[in-house]
Amino acid sequence: MEKRLYNFSAGPAVLPVPVLERIRDEILCLPGCGASVMEISHRSKQFIEIQHAAKERLIRLLKVPETHDVLFLQGGARLQFSMVPMNLLRGQTAPAQYIVTGSWGKYALSEAKKEGPVNVLYDGASNRYSELPKWTELTIPADAAYVHWTSNETIQGIQFQSDLSVDCPVVCDCSSDFLYRPIDVSKYGLIYACAQKNAGPAGVTVVIIRRDLLERSNESLPGYLNYKHHADEDSMWNTPPTFAVYVLGLVTEWLETTIGGLDAMHRLNQRKAAIVYNAMDRHPGMYRGHARPVDRSLMNATFTLPNEDLESRFLAEAKKRGLDALKGHRSVGGIRASIYNAMPVEGVEALAQLMDDFANMHPQA
Numbered sequence: 001m002e003k004r005l006y007n008f009s010a011g012p013a014v015l016p017v018p019v020l021e022r023i024r025d026e027i028l029c030l031p032g033c034g035a036s037v038m039e040i041s042h043r044s045k046q047f048i049e050i051q052h053a054a055k056e057r058l059i060r061l062l063k064v065p066e067t068h069d070v071l072f073l074q075g076g077a078r079l080q081f082s083m084v085p086m087n088l089l090r091g092q093t094a095p096a097q098y099i100v101t102g103s104w105g106k107y108a109l110s111e112a113k114k115e116g117p118v119n120v121l122y123d124g125a126s127n128r129y130s131e132l133p134k135w136t137e138l139t140i141p142a143d144a145a146y147v148h149w150t151s152n153e154t155i156q157g158i159q160f161q162s163d164l165s166v167d168c169p170v171v172c173d174c175s176s177d178f179l180y181r182p183i184d185v186s187k188y189g190l191i192y193a194c195a196q197k198n199a200g201p202a203g204v205t206v207v208i209i210r211r212d213l214l215e216r217s218n219e220s221l222p223g224y225l226n227y228k229h230h231a232d233e234d235s236m237w238n239t240p241p242t243f244a245v246y247v248l249g250l251v252t253e254w255l256e257t258t259i260g261g262l263d264a265m266h267r268l269n270q271r272k273a274a275i276v277y278n279a280m281d282r283h284p285g286m287y288r289g290h291a292r293p294v295d296r297s298l299m300n301a302t303f304t305l306p307n308e309d310l311e312s313r314f315l316a317e318a319k320k321r322g323l324d325a326l327k328g329h330r331s332v333g334g335i336r337a338s339i340y341n342a343m344p345v346e347g348v349e350a351l352a353q354l355m356d357d358f359a360n361m362h363p364q365a
């Protein structure tokens with residue numbers, strides 16, 4: 001077998017090794033089933049149990065209250081950019097409010113504009129999405145159709161560390177930091193997250209929606225795009241992405257039993273991020289962070305080196321050491337280290353060692 005690298009990909013991203021081993025062991029024959037999970041009916045007893053177990057684990061991990069339902073959808077976070085306003089904005093009189101703190105928030109806004117009245121409460125373009133506003137700096141109208149924010153801007157590497165608490169429904173794109181810490185779900189009207197960053201493989205998108213908001217979905221919507229259909233049918237309105245739901249279930253099981261829940265995951269994420277940011281801060285002449293320090297993401301660390309030549313040498317040295325996918329997004333440049341839940345501590349330690357060694361190899365920088 002070829003050796004696994006430390007994979008710093010922004011998404012699809014690293015998965016826990018025990019989860020991959022379990023998939024390998026069960027791929028030909030799911031215990032008690034005589035076939036692969038990919039080969040059985042989504043209406044079979046076995047698959048329904050898998051989907052229910054995944055949903056129950058999410059409910060336990062996030063302490064999802066009775067007022068909310070958990071849906072497994074397809075189409076990624078990008079489809080939610082449209083489904084949210086299609087379901088929650090059509091037919092409303094007050095505009096939706098958007099807080100734009102990076103590339104993904106900007107894309108979400110542009111889709112919402114196609115559906116109804118939208119107001120931009122905040123846009124961090126002038127600081128190149130390197131800073132977040134404080135919640136207290138924003139005045140969010142209580143009668144807004146909803147307010148939309150992005151908890152972690154994956155490309156820029158900035159992340160809110162607390163929940164937003166306001167009277168109108170709060171909609172959050174948690175795609176790149178879903179399950180990284182406990183959150184107070186009761187404060188949210190709708191949470192959505194594609195799985196392939198922090199929770200599983202590409203193909204399934206989790207939506208947690210406050211049940212009363214389902215009443216906004218109009219029957220004139222295309223069937224698949226109506227949240228109410230999925231809620232009424234327990235995410236079996238059509239064939240769910242069975243393999244992706246199965247893996248999401250294994251990841252949540254790993255979070256619960258191996259990691260010990262979201263408080264433990266949060267402490268581990270804080271520890272891992274500190275290892276990377278401390279290495280960055282030890283060599284200010286070599287590494288310049290994109291994010292304002294207080295707004296640094298625990299999931300995606302973004303930084304540049306003094307010039308592109310040093311950046312490509314850094315990436316070459318990383319490759320030699322088995323550290324992969326560290327190249328930054330083209331819009332920010334430089335380096336991006338995505339250190340999601342499944343990135344082991346040894347991976348970030350190897351990265352910090354590389355950062356120290358590389359800076360010491362180039363003392364003139």
Ligand SMILES: *Cc1c(COP(=O)(O)O)cnc(C)c1O
Pocket residue numbers: 011075076077078079104150152153154173174175176194197
């Ligand atoms: C990756 C990402 C998306 C897009 O997800 P898709 O599944 O590719 O549609 C949206 N928002 C955030 C915050 C992301 O990180």
